[in-house]
Amino acid sequence: MRKSLLTLMAFVIMASTANAQKTFMADVLKTEKVMVQNHQDLKTGEIKKPMKARKKIQLADNEKIMGMYDTDEVATASMGIGLPSYPGNLKIATLIPVSAGSKFDGGKIKSIRFGLCQPVGASRVFVITLTASGNIGNEVISQDVETTTAGWNTVELTTPYTIDASNISGYLIGFDYTQTNTANAYPLSFVNAGMSVSPTYVYGNLGQGLGWYNINAESLGNLSVQCIVEKEGGYPQYDLIIGNTITVPFVKGGSKLQYGNAVWNDGKAIPTYRRYRNRRQRSGCHNQRCT
Numbered sequence: 001m002r003k004s005l006l007t008l009m010a011f012v013i014m015a016s017t018a019n020a021q022k023t024f025m026a027d028v029l030k031t032e033k034v035m036v037q038n039h040q041d042l043k044t045g046e047i048k049k050p051m052k053a054r055k056k057i058q059l060a061d062n063e064k065i066m067g068m069y070d071t072d073e074v075a076t077a078s079m080g081i082g083l084p085s086y087p088g089n090l091k092i093a094t095l096i097p098v099s100a101g102s103k104f105d106g107g108k109i110k111s112i113r114f115g116l117c118q119p120v121g122a123s124r125v126f127v128i129t130l131t132a133s134g135n136i137g138n139e140v141i142s143q144d145v146e147t148t149t150a151g152w153n154t155v156e157l158t159t160p161y162t163i164d165a166s167n168i169s170g171y172l173i174g175f176d177y178t179q180t181n182t183a184n185a186y187p188l189s190f191v192n193a194g195m196s197v198s199p200t201y202v203y204g205n206l207g208q209g210l211g212w213y214n215i216n217a218e219s220l221g222n223l224s225v226q227c228i229v230e231k232e233g234g235y236p237q238y239d240l241i242i243g244n245t246i247t248v249p250f251v252k253g254g255s256k257l258q259y260g261n262a263v264w265n266d267g268k269a270i271p272t273y274r275r276y277r278n279r280r281q282r283s284g285c286h287n288q289r290c291t
Contacts, residue, residue: 028201029211036081036217038186062234066104067173067226068094069194074151074224080117080186081220083202087181091203092188093128093174094223098165107231108160109141112173115189115224119148120177125155127227128172136212137168145175152224163229172201173225189224190217197222 057065057072064070075081083090112125123145129137141161145153177187190200200217204210217223 029206029208029213035083035085035206035213035215036188036220037084038079038081059228060230062232063110063228063230064104064107065226066096066100066109066229067194068096068100068196068198068222069191070226071193072152073191073193074115075117075189075191077117077150079189081188081190081217082186083179083206083215084181084185086204086206087179087185088204089176090179091126091174091176092223093126093172093201093203094198094225095130095170095201096173096198097170098168102165104163104229104231105165106163107229108162109157109227110160110230111154111156111228112141112143112175113152113154113226113228114175115152115191116148116150116187117189118150118184118187120187121148122146122178123148123153124176126172126174126176127161129168130170130172132167132169134169136172148177154228160230173227174201174223175225190220190222191224192221194222 057070059065109127112127114123114125125141125143125145126139127141128139131137141157143155143157145155179185197218199214200223201212202215203212206213206215
């Protein structure tokens with residue numbers, strides 16, 4: 001029974017994620033080529049393996065990271081990504097579906113941090129809601145950043161924002177930056193970390209007019225941007241999350257399709273690991289990850 005419920009949960013989460021993206025994607029402008037570049041000519045390809053759990057940052061008991069990953073990973077300068085073919089002022093954001101953000105309902109976003117491979121000068125952090133139908137909603141957070149550095153840039157919000165997830169389908173969380181077309185024009189950090197990979201969107205004129213574009217960066221991992229949310233009463237001690245479904249790309253007609261799900265513990269404690277033999281189900285968690 002538990003195994004069936006976990007499988008059902010996986011598809012419910014994936015369906016809600018897809019629904020939020022599907023409506024929003026209808027308004028995303030199309031491009032004819034992959035635009036992200038780096039000076040090492042990084043090769044791209046679909047991430048097919050579950051991502052490993054890594055050490056989380058130290059937060060107060062009533063604080064938690066809201067983002068596609070919640071660890072300290074940030075790309076090095078040699079792995080920086082950019083869009084040098086499209087210089088100018090751009091906005092870049094990752095999509096957080098409400099299925100991943102509803103646990104923060106009622107909490108306050110007290111700060112936003114974003115990782116860079118090199119400074120970009122002045123910046124601005126923002127959060128935009130997606131309406132219940134998946135359309136672009138209001139910009140509920142906007143705060144200027146005077147200067148930036150390589151690594152993590154943490155912005156304490158002058159006015160914390162209280163999350164109300166009742167009538168939204170997701171959030172666009174991101175920051176502004178100035179893209180140059182110089183030899184060293186790769187400031188963006190993407191890392192292979194988190195329970196799943198979310199698309200990255202850029203707002204600017206990337207060939208088809210001013211608007212939001214999907215820059216096809218899923219193969220690089222997740223954009224380094226996170227919110228720190230403070231919630232009265234804190235968060236659950238145990239919090240299991242179903243991640244991406246892993247399966248084979250092609251199956252012969254009439255044969256069985258084998259698949260699996262990565263299961264992550266997003267709580268403050270690690271559940272006891274148990275193993276069942278014979279025909280009993282097997283489940284458990286170890287080192288912040290269940291398989």
